Amino acid sequence: ELKVEQNPLFLSMQEGKNYTIYCNYSTTSDRLYWYRQDPGKSLESLFVLLSNGAVKQEGRLMASLDTKARLSTLHITAAVHDLSATYFCAVGKTLWNNNNDMRFGAGTRLTVKP
Amino acid sequence: AAGVIQSPRHLIKEKRETATLKCYPIPRHDTVYWYQQGPGQDPQFLISFYEKMQSDKGSIPDRFSAQQFSDYHSELNMSSLELGDSALYFCASSLGLAGARTGELFFGEGSRLTVL
Numbered sequence: 001e002l003k004v005e006q007n008p009l010f011l012s013m014q015e016g017k018n019y020t021i022y023c024n025y026s027t028t029s030d031r032l033y034w035y036r037q038d039p040g041k042s043l044e045s046l047f048v049l050l051s052n053g054a055v056k057q058e059g060r061l062m063a064s065l066d067t068k069a070r071l072s073t074l075h076i077t078a079a080v081h082d083l084s085a086t087y088f089c090a091v092g093k094t095l096w097n098n099n100n101d102m103r104f105g106a107g108t109r110l111t112v113k114p
Numbered sequence: 115a116a117g118v119i120q121s122p123r124h125l126i127k128e129k130r131e132t133a134t135l136k137c138y139p140i141p142r143h144d145t146v147y148w149y150q151q152g153p154g155q156d157p158q159f160l161i162s163f164y165e166k167m168q169s170d171k172g173s174i175p176d177r178f179s180a181q182q183f184s185d186y187h188s189e190l191n192m193s194s195l196e197l198g199d200s201a202l203y204f205c206a207s208s209l210g211l212a213g214a215r216t217g218e219l220f221f222g223e224g225s226r227l228t229v230l
Contacts, residue, residue, distance in 0.1 A: 033219075042204065043157070043221045088156060102219070104156040 002027050004091050006105030013079045013112050021074040021108045023089030031092035032072045033102060034063050036085045043088065046074075079112045086110070116140055118207050118222035126228045127195050135190040135225045139207030145169070146188040147219065148180060149204040157204060163188055192227075200229045 003026040013019055023032070031050055035043040047056045049065035049072060056063050060083065062075045072089055086109045090102040119138040127133050139146050145164045149157040150173075159172035163182035174180070177195075182188045192199060202224045209218075 040202075040226075042223045045219075045221075048218065090157075103159065106156050 002029070002091060002103045004089060004103050004105040006089050006108055008108060009106055011108055011110045013076070013110065015080055015112055015114055016078050018078065019076050021076070021087055021089075021110075023072040023074070023091075023105055025070050025072075025091040025103075028070075029067075029091045031102070032065050033090040033092065034061075034072070034074050035088045035090060037088060037107070038085050046087075076110075079110075081112045081114065084110055084112045118205055118220050120203075120205050120222040120225045122225060123223065124226050124228075126230065128230055129195055129197065131195050131229075133192045133195060133227060135192070135203050135205075135227070137188045137190070137205030137207075137222060139186050139188070139205075140209075140220055143207035143209050143220075144186055145208045146182055146186070147206040147208075148174075148188070148190050149206065151202045151204060151224075152198075153201070155201075160190070195227075195229045197229050200227055202226050 005024045007022050011019060033048055034046040036046050037043050046061060047063040049063060052067040054065045060077045065072045074087060086107045088104050088107045090104045092102040118140055121136045125133055137146055147162040148160040150160055151157040160174040161172060161180050162170045166182045178192050180188060180190045204221050204224045206219045206221045
């Protein structure tokens, strides 16, 4: 059974600081996703990582994937208040069976303080 | 661009009542997924459909059923509602094989169900 572990679950940062959120998963997968969710809102897709060594960056966020270690990281650079949200990683099942459903980590609730 | 549309956005029901949530995928998307997110929880996969057939099943209670229709919209039917069913229900869609290769899932805004 695919399990996804995310840490930390809660993160309080000062503006301007850097930090990394970690996502470990238990079985082989072809796809890893990072989502952002604001309270009561939908899931906003941040990154889709499809191959070992994939690295993607958007603004102050950078995501990477190591499929051998079954680990993805979401690195936050010089945090700003607008980044406060809950961040989920999600791991998809294999591509070949045409099934796209995924399993989510517990989420990291990020608060960026002035 | 058209997104995934869910209705209703908010729904209040009493215990033991029945509720139906609807999901209209992005045009040409043939795969639909349902997720349940309880307060402070991560989204839990319920069920998915590809080309109107159930493609995978997660932690969907027996009191719930779902189907995908010929126009690819999907409905999640929930009966004998319990307090614990109060949650945000998300629908997502993707484009079959092409979607599987790109890994793209698109989520709707969600339907918030409150059971009193």
